[in-house]
Amino acid sequence: MKKSILITGGAGFIGCHVVRLFVEKYPDYNIINLDLLTYAGNLENLKEVENAPNYRFERVDILKEEDLKFVFEKHNVTDVIHLAAESHVDRSITDPLAFVRTNVIGTVNLLNVAKAYWKNYDDHLFYHVSTDEVYGSLEDGGFFTETTPYDPQSPYSASKASSDHFVRAYANTYKLKTVITNCSNNYGANQFPEKLIPLCIHNIKNNRPLPVYGKGENIRDWLYVVDHARAIDMVFHEGKPGETYNVGGFNEWKNIDIVKLLCQKMDEKLGREAGSSEKLITYVTDRAGHDHRYAIDATKIQRELGWEPSLQFEEGITKTIDWYLENEEWLNNVTSGDYQKYYELHYDNR
Numbered sequence: 001m002k003k004s005i006l007i008t009g010g011a012g013f014i015g016c017h018v019v020r021l022f023v024e025k026y027p028d029y030n031i032i033n034l035d036l037l038t039y040a041g042n043l044e045n046l047k048e049v050e051n052a053p054n055y056r057f058e059r060v061d062i063l064k065e066e067d068l069k070f071v072f073e074k075h076n077v078t079d080v081i082h083l084a085a086e087s088h089v090d091r092s093i094t095d096p097l098a099f100v101r102t103n104v105i106g107t108v109n110l111l112n113v114a115k116a117y118w119k120n121y122d123d124h125l126f127y128h129v130s131t132d133e134v135y136g137s138l139e140d141g142g143f144f145t146e147t148t149p150y151d152p153q154s155p156y157s158a159s160k161a162s163s164d165h166f167v168r169a170y171a172n173t174y175k176l177k178t179v180i181t182n183c184s185n186n187y188g189a190n191q192f193p194e195k196l197i198p199l200c201i202h203n204i205k206n207n208r209p210l211p212v213y214g215k216g217e218n219i220r221d222w223l224y225v226v227d228h229a230r231a232i233d234m235v236f237h238e239g240k241p242g243e244t245y246n247v248g249g250f251n252e253w254k255n256i257d258i259v260k261l262l263c264q265k266m267d268e269k270l271g272r273e274a275g276s277s278e279k280l281i282t283y284v285t286d287r288a289g290h291d292h293r294y295a296i297d298a299t300k301i302q303r304e305l306g307w308e309p310s311l312q313f314e315e316g317i318t319k320t321i322d323w324y325l326e327n328e329e330w331l332n333n334v335t336s337g338d339y340q341k342y343y344e345l346h347y348d349n350r
């Protein structure tokens with residue numbers, strides 16, 4: 001059976017890297033990108049593949065079950081890689097219901113449509129792309145493994161934990177073939193500049209304050225987005241049905257050290273005096289309920305599937321900075337309109 005893979009959220013940050021990889025690497029698959037094009041989705045991210053014969057785009061809201069059914073029938077969808085989600089923790093604190101709608105109800109809608117449309121479940125895979133935040137927050141020791149109990153702390157992570165649970169419940173109850181990956185913080189090209197790294201790059205460039213929450217002591221594990229897309233490719237093709245795989249970079253950084261690294265690299269790139277961008281660092285009120293540390297044990301995917309990050313962090317960060325500096329138009333487009341309102345609400349008034 002020819003594969004017709006529905007990739008949801010394909011116009012978003014991680015999604016666009018997955019769509020590009022699959023369209024280019026698998027000319028024999030049909031790749032259907034389903035995206036609502038909310039503030040974080042952008043078809044400019046897919047210019048390289050938009051005319052490829054094996055690529056189709058559908059602008060659809062995963063909350064509209066009838067529209068999902070239509071897409072399944074129109075494209076004879078054989079598999080789903082589900083990335084569409086509200087993803088920003090700060091937004092989830094302001095509007096938790098939006099996260100329940102898209103992340104929980106949207107996922108259940110997709111599961112229902114897949115369950116009804118597919119005949120022999122063994123022939124189809126429902127792949128849910130999730131986050132390490134479902135495991136909660138760590139102190140200074142230890143790692144999240146695939147058996148760490150879920151302990152979500154923010155409305156965002158609670159919504160992703162819930163959607164993971166629904167995916168597992170559909171595997172258990174209806175025998176749908178499913179797989180889940182829980183990944184750490186991604187960085188790279190095409191990320192909407194509300195997240196720490198592109199926000200800092202954008203603000204350093206424009207001499208705007210760099211808002212560091214609390215003391216900047218919180219720790220995240222960072223992975224280059226292309227390496228996440230490679231992991232998704234491997235798990236899609238070789239992962240064991242019913243399993244979970246953690247994906248991470250074994251690359252922990254305190255926020256303040258990331259911000260300083262970006263300042264240093266940007267000073268070099270922009271020909272500014274060393275230390276000048278660091279003056280933009282502004283300590284602001286902490287995020288409510290801010291998780292202290294995420295650290296992911298990615299040995300299972302390394303051992304079982306042979307996946308490994310391909311890029312060292314400093315190299316990835318340099319590539320990332322270069323991309324944002326070279327794609328000024330992209331950055332200007334995504335930061336026009338509502339971005340300004342959002343920025344004022346979240347940062348200027350803190």
Ligand SMILES: Cc1cn([C@H]2C[C@H](O)[C@@H](COP(=O)(O)OP(=O)(O)O[C@H]3O[C@H](CO)[C@@H](O)[C@H](O)[C@H]3O)O2)c(=O)[nH]c1=O
Pocket residue numbers: 087088089090130131132133183184185186194195196197199211212213214216218219220255287294
């Ligand atoms: C935007 C922003 C963030 N921060 C802090 C909060 C976090 O400790 C850290 C990274 O923040 P964010 O870039 O928002 O990412 P974080 O909250 O860790 O969550 C990301 O990583 C998760 C995976 O761990 C994903 O599931 C989420 O979708 C993604 O948004 O930097 C600041 O200090 N200042 C800022 O302006």
